[in-house]
Amino acid sequence: MHIEAGVVDGAKMVLSYGTAATVLGAAAKVAYDNAKENGILSLVLKSIIATIIVFCCFEVLPHYPIGVSEVHLILGTTIFLVFGIAPAVIGLALGLLIQGLFFAQFDLPQYGINVTTLLASMFILNMAAKKVIPKGVAYKDISYTQLLKLSVVWEGAIVSWVAFWAFYGQGFGAENIQNVLSFGGAYMAVIIVEPLVDIAVLTAVKAYNKTNECAFLFDKKLCRA
Numbered sequence: 001m002h003i004e005a006g007v008v009d010g011a012k013m014v015l016s017y018g019t020a021a022t023v024l025g026a027a028a029k030v031a032y033d034n035a036k037e038n039g040i041l042s043l044v045l046k047s048i049i050a051t052i053i054v055f056c057c058f059e060v061l062p063h064y065p066i067g068v069s070e071v072h073l074i075l076g077t078t079i080f081l082v083f084g085i086a087p088a089v090i091g092l093a094l095g096l097l098i099q100g101l102f103f104a105q106f107d108l109p110q111y112g113i114n115v116t117t118l119l120a121s122m123f124i125l126n127m128a129a130k131k132v133i134p135k136g137v138a139y140k141d142i143s144y145t146q147l148l149k150l151s152v153v154w155e156g157a158i159v160s161w162v163a164f165w166a167f168y169g170q171g172f173g174a175e176n177i178q179n180v181l182s183f184g185g186a187y188m189a190v191i192i193v194e195p196l197v198d199i200a201v202l203t204a205v206k207a208y209n210k211t212n213e214c215a216f217l218f219d220k221k222l223c224r225a
Helices: 010-038 040-059 076-083 085-102 105-132 144-170 174-192 194-208
Strands: 064-066 069-071
Touching (some): 010 144, 040 076, 064 174, 069 174, 076 144, 105 144, 144 174
Antiparallel strands (some): 064 069
16 A cells, blocks of 8 residues: 555645544544543554554565555454554554665655555544444454455555545546556455454454453453444
8 A cells, every 4th residue: 555656746746644633633632632541651562563563564575566555464453453543553663664764765755645554544444343243243253244344444544545645646637547457456366365354363352352341452342342
């Protein structure tokens, strides 16, 4: 989902600064609320783990440039279900920043674009989860169909944001449309993999959790509604 350098440039980059400020402000709000509810230490520890996972997804796992961006397995739904919305958005923002600062400096100018894509998609996933997962159902007990719906929302939101930035930056020429379609088609294939990862993680939670209470490092909704 990293937009390639030059896809958006010049004065058009100003929009990315505004959208990045908006999603980072929203992230600060949910982080503050989470810290009030669960304690600052819990938030910090969950966010550190989420950041490490995100960084590994970006830098360690295979990723392929296709069309206007790159295809990554980010495990967004997994991070969201296990740690919650606040650690998820913090992990995405910091994981992306660490990669840019130390390993892919050429991506730093696009940080506003990419962090908008990730965080806005995560907030959309959070809203979708409230619709898809019935009240009274813990995350560990959701069905494969519900996992698949969440994955479609997450991956679809990312593809939609990448398409927006590509068309905003380069217009609707035939080549750009083809590049966007190539990326979108390849990225949506991740939907096949991510629900399987989610199932494996949630199955492990079920096997470990005997008291229906979550550990200090997990989101409360993971183990109880």
